Amino acid sequence: MQATQVYVALGANLANPTQQLDDAVDALKRLALDGSLSVSSYYRSKPMGDVVQPDYVNAVAGFITSLQPVELLDALQAIEQQHGRVRLEHWGPRTLDLDLLLYGQQHINEPRLTVPHYGMKQRSFVLVPLADIAPTLTLPCNTSLESLISVAMRDELQKLIDLS
Template sequence: MSTTVYVALGANLNEPVQQIQDAVLALKKIALDAIVNVSPLYRSVPMGDVEQPDYVNGVARFNTDLAPIALLDALQAIENTQGRVREIRWGPRTLDLDILLYGTQIIDEPRLSVPHYGMKQRSFVLIPLADINQQLILPCSTELKSLITREMRAELIQI
């Protein structure tokens, strides 16, 4: 059975735009029909207190027949292939791939929470998500466009 998923894309080390482009190519290998829709990319200020370069962020949408944990494993394999090291929470990274939405499912497992726990407050997620599907309604019945503020739009720079 096919499920539409939305995945956040982020990188701030080792040529971040190229890291995301390489990740999209890898996503095409796990997407049904090798079709991946990708938002424009944005530059954003890092979260947390760790000194690091700005991020490049976007969102990808594709259909998959992978179960949620299998998709998580596939995304983490892509991150690892591209040199992801998990040392510091909210630290710099070559690539970060997070499952934002898995169809309309709400998932709460030790390794995976969907919808992604912080997506409603993060401009670098909401804006690219709206670029792909402005009419999206989240599993909690919230309209995506109702979450986006003028201030959020001002935080990001499209690249």
């Protein structure tokens, strides 16, 4: 059994977002090898795009899993569906969004899955929480995580709950 360190972004802005993230973290524990789950602080962020909607609550979880990449994707999507996720519009409001950011140091480009996650390098609501739990992380492109985070990115977010 091959075990791999993975990082998953969590986001929600409907139906009590903080509770949605708490419940998602509990579900992620079942995908993680015992004792390997770490979770960032929770942050409030402004929504992306032009859709009028509430602010998001975001976090990042890291854990070691024995699931293969597509198996993990399926498990993450099942958790989203259990939380009432409906995909109505791009960057629209959601009860829960779980994005596989990194799967070890692998580059994956399949029809259903791109890893590293395509937008992670530009998103403060991903990079700042990821740095909470993996401050010395180097991405598969050999770029240090810390080098991607600007003061402005840190200023965009409001820390809500400190779990780190």
